[in-house]
Amino acid sequence: MNPEKRTWEQVYQAFQRIWGYKDFRPPQGEIIRCLLASQDTLIVMPTGGGKSICFQLPALLQKGLTLVISPLVALMENQVKELQERNLPTALLHNEIPRNQRKDTLKLIATQQLRLLYLSPETLLSLPVWEILINPNLIINGIILDEAHCLVQWGETFRPAYRRLGTIRSALLKHKPPETKIAIAAFTATANPNDQGIISSVLHLENPQVFCLNPYRSNFNLQVKIAWSPRCRRHLLLNFIQSKKQQSGLIYVRSRRDSEALAQWLNSLQNNTASYHAGLSPQQRREIEEKWLKNELQFVVCTSAFGMGINKADVRWVIHFQPPSLLSEYLQEIGRGGRDGKPTDVLMLMSEPTGWLDPTDKQRQQYFMQKLEQQNQEAKRLINQIPKQGNIRAIAQEFPQGEIILSLLHSQGQLEWLDPFNYRIKSTQVNTNSSNSKSNQLIYYSQIKQYLITRDCRWQFLLKSFGFHQDAKNFRCGHCDNCRR
Incomplete structure (x- = not known):
């Protein structure tokens, strides 16, 4: 069925048949119309607002493939599992799947048997995948960037592949028939106006329709408490957990080491929990996720890697044992609670504001700022050694931090990507004192600090x-x- 001839009634019937809901939640219907019309779109909707259906339904209704770029394996697996259980033509690619499964998936792509393909930015830009996607006969309808805030938070240093995504569409279109249209849509629960501008600019969105929903969740009871010492912080945490009896929850920390140490201490006090972070094996992470979803673990002590896109409705509380660096991180992480609309308690613990009695929060922020400063200094040192024009694979082989350096230069407007793999440096003057990345981080750190001490609602x-x-x-x-x- 051609999109032009599809009636809205047919779209509605497909929605009810696949998901069983009676009606769309505003603005799901409007977003679906945009994607069916190949309109670029930027969507900011609260966690649990039904973002996935907005791009899954159009993809399933169209002939051809929709690429869903997703940051985490757990997030991809969760969504793909739900779609495959409905016998829908969906698959995923990441570096943790077995070679035979990867080979079978690549064959399904090449023979156009899929409607949705979930993959990370790094997998999308790997040669075996890219060579299949540029096949002129392979129909590609859309590119979806799920959890688009990751482009802003991680794109400069942690996941530099995000900074190359803006060239994907134009590079694909060079290999497709002249009339081909490929829409780009970015979905996130958290993006302030500055972040929206970065997402739109990096992705090269063309006159995008923008849908921004107020993040307010009336069932969330927000609270901040001062911990006057490390011992006091643990005492406050333990009292809070004990008041929740067997209600499901999450404890967020900022590092792998803190996750392991806190989980060990809580288990020694007969609490049923586990530590979750990116250093665990894929199997270990899946086991912890499954146990938590089945309520075999009351709560998990986790870093930001846990919970994104995992659908558990009855999470009654979320604790930040330490403040996050960004308000967007905070909103993302508390958004994993209260998806059923019932009251959910959200607690953030912080050191006293001066840092004299317990300087750990202040030291943590200083560490991240110093790391960013070091990376900017490295960019300044290497910019005259890196060829003014070249291929990212050659740079990555010659310079250990080459990809990150190119990403930082791109964020500062000093480099442009000619296509997903080739770049051109526009300027060799790196001013680390006024770089966009450093300025943005200072603003973001200031915001979270102001949130902690505000006396307003x-x-x-x-x-x-x-x-x-x-x-x-x-x-x-x-x-x-x-x-x-």
Whole structure:
């Protein structure tokens, strides 16, 4: 069935047949219309708002393949499993799947038997996958960037492949018939106006339709408590957990080491928990996820890698044992709770503001800023050694930090990607004191610090921070710690 001839009634019937819901949630219907019309789109919707259906349904209704670029293996596996259980033509590719399964998936792509393909930015840009995708006979309808905030948070240093995604569409179109259209849509739960601009610019979105929903969740009770010492922090945590009896929850920490140490201490006190971080094997991570989903673990002590896209409705509490670096991280992580709409308690523990009694929070932020400064200094040192024009694979082989350096230069407007693999340096002057990346990070760190100490309604503060100034006017949620006070 051609998209032009498909009636909205037929789209609606497919939605009800596949997912069994009675109706779309606003603005799901409008987003689906945009994607069926090959319109570039930027969507900011709260966690649990039904973003996945917005790109899954159009992909399943069209002839051809839709690429879903996703940051985490667990997130991909969770969504693909649900679709495959409905016998829908979906697959995933990542570097942890067995070679035979990978080979079978590549064959399914080449023979056009899939409608949805989930893969990471790095896998998308690997040669075996790319060579299949550029086949002129392979129909590609759309490119979906799921969890698009990762482009902003990770694209400069941690996952530099994100910075090359803006050239994907133009590179694919060079190999496709002249009339081919490939829409790009970016989905996230958290993006302030500045982040939206970065996403739109890096992806080269063309006159995108923008859907921004207020992040307010009326069932979330936000609270911040000062921990005057490391011992006090653990005491506050333990009291909170004990008050929740056997309710399901999550504890977020900022490092692998903290995750392991805290989980070990809690288990020694007869709490049923586990440590979850990116250093675990894929099998270990899956086992922990499954146990938590089945309530065999009451809670998990985890880094930011846990929970993205995992659908567990009855999470009644979320604790940040340490403040995150970014407000967007905070909103993402608390969004894993309360998906059923029932009351959910959200607690953040912080060192006292001066840092004199417990400097650990301040030291952690300083460490991340120093690391960013070191990377900028490395970019300044290497920029005159790197060829002004070249191929990223050659650079990666010659320079250990080559990909990150190119990504930093791109974020500072000093480099352009000619295609997904070739670059051109526009300027060799790196001013590390005024680089975009450093300036943005300072702004973001300042925001989280202000959130911790504000005496205003916490939801009002979040609304302002994410650009919803009109909604924030005279807003009081009535149920955060400041409103209750």
